[in-house]
Amino acid sequence: MRRTATAYAAGLIFGAGLVASSMIDPSKIVGFLDFGGAGGPWNPALLAVMGGAVVTHGLLLRWLARRGGAAAPANASRAGIDRQLVVGAAIFGVGWGLTGYCPGPAIVSLGFGAGRAWAVVAAMVTGGLLAELQLRQRARRAVAVNVAR
Amino acid sequence: MSALWSAALGGVLIGLAATFYWAANWRIAGVSGIVRAALAGDEAGGRSEPLAFLLGLITAGLIASVLRAPPAVPGQPLAVALVGGVLVGFGTRVGGGCTSGHGVCGISRVRPRSLVATATFVALGALTVAVLARTVPSWLVAR
Numbered sequence: 001m002r003r004t005a006t007a008y009a010a011g012l013i014f015g016a017g018l019v020a021s022s023m024i025d026p027s028k029i030v031g032f033l034d035f036g037g038a039g040g041p042w043n044p045a046l047l048a049v050m051g052g053a054v055v056t057h058g059l060l061l062r063w064l065a066r067r068g069g070a071a072a073p074a075n076a077s078r079a080g081i082d083r084q085l086v087v088g089a090a091i092f093g094v095g096w097g098l099t100g101y102c103p104g105p106a107i108v109s110l111g112f113g114a115g116r117a118w119a120v121v122a123a124m125v126t127g128g129l130l131a132e133l134q135l136r137q138r139a140r141r142a143v144a145v146n147v148a149r
Numbered sequence: 150m151s152a153l154w155s156a157a158l159g160g161v162l163i164g165l166a167a168t169f170y171w172a173a174n175w176r177i178a179g180v181s182g183i184v185r186a187a188l189a190g191d192e193a194g195g196r197s198e199p200l201a202f203l204l205g206l207i208t209a210g211l212i213a214s215v216l217r218a219p220p221a222v223p224g225q226p227l228a229v230a231l232v233g234g235v236l237v238g239f240g241t242r243v244g245g246g247c248t249s250g251h252g253v254c255g256i257s258r259v260r261p262r263s264l265v266a267t268a269t270f271v272a273l274g275a276l277t278v279a280v281l282a283r284t285v286p287s288w289l290v291a292r
Contacts, residue, residue: 006173007198011205014166014178014249018206019213021159022152025220030290033274038282039289045156050252052160053167057257060168079245081265088244089251089266093273095236097281100223100290102248103241104180106234107203111210112219119227120234127238128185135243 015108021049024108026100033097088131095127167254174198179250180206181241223290240270 022028022045031043079085096102101109101120109117167178176198186199223230241247244266246255251270255263281289 003174004197004201007170007176007201008205008208010166010170010173010178011202012166012208013169013205014163014202015206015209016212017159017162017164017166019159019209019217020162021156023156023159024210024213026223026290027221029274030278033271033278034282035275036279036282038279039286045152048153048156049160049163050256052157053163053253054160054257056161056164057167057253058164058259060164061171061257064168064172079262081262085244085262085266086269088240088242089269090240090244090273091236092240092244092247093270094277095233095238095240096248096270097274097277098225098233098288099230099237101234102180102237103184104206104247104249106237107180107184107206108210108213109220111207111212112214114219114222116222116227116230120230120237123231123234124238124241125184125188127235127240128181128188128242129238130235131239131242132189 014104015111017049017053018105018108021045021052023049024105026105029096029100029102029105163249163253164257167249167257170202177250177254178202179246179254181238181247182245182250185242225288225290229288244270 018024028043028045031040032046034040035042092102099120101117101124103124106117106121106124110121170176170178183199183202187196187203190196191199237247241250244251246252246263246266248267248270251263251266256267278289
């Protein structure tokens with residue numbers, strides 16, 4: 001129950017940050033990605049958001065680690081830099097440039113009740129399920145190959 | 150200038166939220182992973198934490214909806230937005246994270262994997278916008 005409450009609070013503050021920084025406006029995202037200024041002057045806002053978030057989170061994580069306390073669970077996932085990471089990030093980048101939405105702002109936008117946000121979120125969920133199916137199929141194939149060997 | 154300051158301030162809020170989620174729940178505030186956990190369950194099979202986080206995000210949008218004008222709806226055809234949304238969902242699942250998970254949480258931890266992912270999605274996003282601007286500018290999200 002307590003963990004559910006803290007998760008809700010974290011989501012609320014996170015969403016407030018996305019609202020305050022106007023990252024829920026797809027035009028701000030595209031304005032940043034348009035480095036060449038094809039559609040107007042370049043908008044560095046996303047860089048300021050990332051800077052504020054990374055400096056805050058990075059410093060506080062260091063402070064938490066120095067304070068000791070409970071050892072952090074292994075935060076480095078076993079996965080390294082591989083083709084899957086790059087291909088996935090590349091596909092995400094194309095969708096991001098196309099829509100101006102990444103998952104966080106899309107979910108926050110649901111609160112505005114706009115139909116477009118619901119459509120984009122439904123499409124994101126569908127894409128995630130398609131990826132899940134594909135990854136599973138590939139894992140099965142890999143197992144089959146190993147068995148055949 | 151003031152838009153940049155509010156952007157940085159919003160970023161600080163995001164950093165505080167990510168730290169709080171880590172300290173209180175030992176979880177990474179990566180939204181694509183949270184959506185996945187809300188649907189399929191986390192590693193312990195629980196769904197209440199990710200669902201609560203998403204509800205918090207939506208509540209922030211609800212509160213914002215009485216304080217400010219709704220975000221401008223992109224002028225592109227709905228089909229383009231749907232295809233883009235599918236690519237976002239597919240790519241973040243395959244690549245293991247999005248702007249929050251790789252971009253904020255991963256870079257804050259100086260994880261090479263997240264640096265590579267972030268550089269890749271920013272580069273491909275920029276390339277996509279550049280191509281749209283030269284070929285079908287009406288599909289480009291208006292500014």
